[in-house]
Amino acid sequence: MIYEGSYINYVDFLTIPLGKGGGSLGSYLICDQLFKDYIINRGRKFIYTTSLPPINVAWNLFILKQIPHFHYRIEKLNSLTKLTHDLIKKYNLKTISNTHIISIIIGDNNKLNKIISYLKTRGFFVYGVKEPTVPKGTSRIRLGLNPTLTEQNIIMFFKELNYAINTLF
Template identity: 65%
Template sequence: MLKEKIIKELNNFKNENRFRILKTINSNSINLSSNDYIGLGNDSDLIQDFYKNYTHLPLSSSSSRLISGTYPLIDKLERNLENIYKKPALFFNSGFDCNCCVIETFCDSNTLVISDKLNHASIHDGIIHSGATLLRYRHLDLEHLRKILKNNSNKYETILVISETIYSMDGDCVDLKKLIDLKKEFNFLLMIDEAHSFAVHSFGMCYEMDCLEFVDFLTIPLGKGGGSTGSYLICDQIYKDYIINKGRKFIYTTALPPVNIAWNLFILEKMESFSDKRLKLKELTTVSHKLIKKYNMETLSTTHIISIIIGNNSKLDHIVEYLSSKNYFIYGVKEPTVPKGTSRIRIGLSPNLSVENITTFFEELNYAINNVF
């Protein structure tokens, strides 16, 4: 019965043109789907420099952090983070585990979690696991958030508000100052995810805006602009101690190998030297948005992440296939990742691309949107 149920569901996915498969990228393709936003993960000079500094590192930690997985490199990484952010830091193996663990560890049935409607799946899963009451505010609509806070501020023992800085699917950005102003007014706990702003904004938008004292839980997943793997959590010592003692996804996970931690430490120590990469990304972002306006394409993006709304799943498949034939690796995003009827081309810019790459790509994309289907 289980297999029959699964077969039926997979056939429905195929009929609706939303059946997903794994694809490998051709090394000769121009990659417009990477999340390596400032080009750290594939910088051959940077990698060569890293291996000059760090040689013969173990490829496994072979233990959780509470046993022998807190080795000197990971301790040094957390101490360096504390020097930068002026708050205690804790390292997690992934952004998903970090977000999920924070929420399920600190929230319970007496908690109200108010979450942006488009927050990441890791955030949603953490809320479900916690047993907290969930209310969602319209995406980036902080006036709607204000109304929810006003109606609920005296009803719960704890209120946690969660937002990302830059959003992965729409490429839009929270008004962080306004969100902090709401925290000052209503005195809720605030959790911010910087997965798509870290490195693009140096040590992150919260750091740049000098508002870290108002962020109770700052999560910094490293698989995007960080060019690596794992996640930082920046929080007060009491919260750090509690996770070490109660956070299941932290306690029962084997620590990442020293080679990964050394790379994170290496990148962190060099973060302020990547200004040229950030300037190149800014240039490409400006060029891209001018071309989007020129070709009258539909997007909500204001950042280096650009989603071009197509809407029709079958048309999206044809466009992706056409662009692939022109040697562009590009990812088409469909429901349930995005709402039904908003399937899209998702572009992740990086300084590995040139202005010519971007200009030619948008010419081809414009042709495909208007002529392929």
Template identity: 45%
Template sequence: MKLKNIVKELEIKKSENNKRELKIIDETGLNLSSNDYLGIGQDKNLRVEFLKKFGDKILFSSSSSRLITGNYKEVRELEEELDKIYKKSSLVVNSGFSANKTIIQTFYNKNSLIITDRLNHASIYDGILSSGAKIVRYKHLNIKSLEESLEKYSKIYEDILVVTESVYSMDGDIAPLEKIVKLKEKYLFDLMVDEAHSYGVYGYGIAYEKKLVKDIDFLIIPLGKGGGSVGAYIICSKEHKDYLLNFGREIIYTTFLPSANILWNLYILKNMDRFKERRKKLEDLKNFTKEKIKELNINAICESQIIALIIGDNKRADVICKNLRDKNYIVYPIKSPTVPKGSERIRVGLNPNISKKDISNFLEEFKNEFNSIF
């Protein structure tokens, strides 16, 4: 791509009020933009406890892929623990993005059909493009739309994958996993579920809580949100795991995570029951927030710990967020085309360290800003 074309495209982004830049976070403000839904990643006491127990075992590089010297003792212990919990085989990989992309491009090809929720993550779409499979998008969380696609294509394609997330990052809305699983009985497709925004918040994830793991071919558990860490778990059959180790390019040719991350992930996994009180506080805060939004008559989507405060314009979203940051609230706009035009927003991630007073004051400030910006 020529430099003049690069400059031109960046200027277009700027003129549309949509040019992305790295931000400097004021750590003294109230952080409402984090995905650390249980406060695990920022918990100093938890970190001190972890380092006291495992500090002498920590290394900061594995220096190799899993298939060479990266298959060290701690990661084997982590996968053994996962196998016991989910009662299937597990594979730890470097990120949720890599997990989603690798699964799709490894197991599916030009003879396959991928039926994906319209609002699925970019990593899922990257995997589909890499695979060469035919893509069909169904209306967001719409079971009727999904079944219409299955009805239309199941007689044409033998190899079909349906992909959904459990909780969606922009609206915080929740997929009807039981209904999707029920469709498998009739249409015999493979099912892939991304639990990025439900792990931790719902314990081991919504699929686990609803006893659906056995019905899901690829359960992806990224750890950078409620898990307070980095990396991802792939929960699948032993045959799928073995195939990934032999044909999954991003697994074979990637330097694996160091023991510092793996030990932390194992520590969080084994202590999941300790976070029940945090989950209870988060649920209480979510319900309080929903009531406050209703009281203030704010246009918002709030089904989970993710709250979307709808503004409806890129420029207004920028101005409102800047004014709120000046008042010590760490918030940033989510603009089109990341979300559909007219639904530009502030995305708030709740966590149990946010007080009801804090969220109440913030929502009142947001309402004032929204009403004053024309």
């Protein structure tokens, strides 16, 4: 919602991504007609891009219309995100994240593999991100929080992760 006195008049481009948050793919770009015409006629990545299938366009429009009804989910996700970051601090874990998509830095690939194997035996569906996908020494577990998780899910995960880090090595 744009409020009087806002700075929207100073914004040339507004991008609305529909990937993770929208459960789809693609994005929207809101801009003046002059910019739109330029991008359509001169933007190589735009010119050589295949348009989204009609089902994705319909889904994107559906999601955009539903956003006002997602307040409870958004509040719950924010609460779970805060809890998760509090637990990261409590267990002295290293992260480079401050949103609901969280990378927990473990270190080397072998250590990460052992931790992941242990967590899977404890019922957690996790995968690691290893070098060369990430720089050497920064292998990590990537968490994607969502509002269907419970606080207890997250607390148990971090207890097990902490156990694995401090016991397996």
